[in-house]
Amino acid sequence: MIKKISLLVLTFVLLSSCVSPKIYKELEGKYNNLKQENRKLSDENDMLLSAKTAAENELDQLQSAYDKAVAERDKLQSDYNATKANYDALKDSYDALEKNSSAAIAANSQKNRELLAQLEAKEQALAAENQRLEKLKKELEDRSNRVADLEKVIADKDAAMTALKEAISRALTDFEGKGLTVEQRDGKVYVSMENKLLFSSGSWAVGTEGRRAVKQLGSVLGQNPDIAVLIEGHTDNVPYQGNAQLSGNWDLSTKRATAIVNILQENPAINPENLTAAGRGEFAPVATNDTPEGRAKNRRIEVILTPKLDELSKLLNDN
Template sequence: MIKKISLGLLVLSLTTSCVSKKIYADLENKFTELKKENRKLADENDELNKSKNQLGLDGENLKTELAKTKAERDKLLADYAATDKNLKTLQASYSALEKNSDESLQANMNKNRELLAQLEAKEKKLSAEKERLDKLKAELDSSAKRLSELESLIATKDAGMKKLKETLTKSLKAFDGKGLTVHEKDGKVYVSMENKLLFQTGSWAVGDEGKKAVVAVAKVLGDNPDLSVLIEGHTDNDKFGGAVGGVENNWDLSTKRATAIVNILTENKNVNKQNLTAAGRGEFAPIASNDTSEGKAKNRRIEIILTPKLDEISKMLNEL
């Protein structure tokens, strides 16, 4: 897909004299940045899931090792008891044979020393196994605690995004049935606005009704300053026949429209501009078929994608 897009940009630069090298380079850089950002978010999400699964596996392995060590400890205790019993038996024999001969006495004494040495060795081994068991238990407890904290943090993030979706849905209720939808997917909240609510054909000027919707979104963003916000402009696949009203092509139009939404959002002084990113996707991310007028209408849209900051989760993963 990247090769096709790059080839399309090259052909466009050769065939359209109105597109300067700077505009081409800017668009290409924006595309590269968006691709990196998308890959980064996908990689972070994959790493979180992998780390969670790995912690689960580590916990199970530690439980298995703990059970094995307990079994070994029980066997050592049984051996210790049997050896102790033999020692007592030999001590009784020693007392009986002591009267008979010095030779028998010496033999029993040697045997006794041997058994005492064995008993001491088993006691040391039992102590070492107990120490290893305590260490394994401490590691298991620590891993379980970190896993619980990570799961709790992820659950808190999910609950926060669910609450954010409910807040946005309530704030934008007045626009139900006017081409605006709010939904949650993969830990992110998406606010999608069809062009019929925002723009006239070929224009990037936001109409009065559309501006009201964007202002309502900005108020929610102002109350949630820790969110990363990506504003994406999308078009259908209808091509421009050269520059129309200052618009070079679908890339240009979608970028201008995304930027127009950013400008309205930043009118709210509580919105953190550093968290905003404007992107033009052109016709290359459709959500419906462009073979029908209804599908094209759905594809002509602005998507505001809200993502929670993952700094705390990343820090916790680095400490594991």
């Protein structure tokens, strides 16, 4: 188009030198029209170039978006393929499990029933054991209370026997150093009187001084009706050769114990049911029989005072 316009301009120049003014005017008018058309075409060309550039840019963007979309599609396809492979593997596993599910469910059900039965048995055993423990706890509390009651009764008895010993010691002060001793052992009070205080050799008749001692002892016993009184007669090991009415030392020890009982019975405050006479002969010595001093200690009367344990017996029998 530009070459055509240039040719026309050249032609116009050449002709202008040799054409008439009229023709010149016409040519000049055409020239101006062509010039305007050229300008218009040039503007359109610029617009088209801009549009082309914009289209190329848009094409580049679209190509980039397309490439990105293809990459995303490929990734999604890869993820889909992996997921499908996992799904297929899981489905195969599920199908295999489903084939064995009935037997597995039955086995688990049986095992569950067995475990449930064991659990119920253990619960019953635990309940029984708890019940037994509660019973044992109640029994332990009862026994503890019993022990406390028994300990109190024993302590009271010990205190009473201590008071009794002190009372007897005071009552028999006049006979200290005359073969009389008062001791407290194992919850009992022992009053020991050697024969020199009570009897002549080979006799079971109580002398005046011995009678006075037994009477004073009886005055204390009469004030303690809950005391059991055991009177034991003892001899040495020398064979008895006195009165023909006696068979020997055992008989003599019994006679002497009975003589003490008879004196105590003269006190109406003493209950005869609390008295017991026993002969031990030579078989419970407290010293050697090889010396005169030892034999003198063995020839004795022992009065053993024991608290009555009726309250203890009642506590024991009640439980």
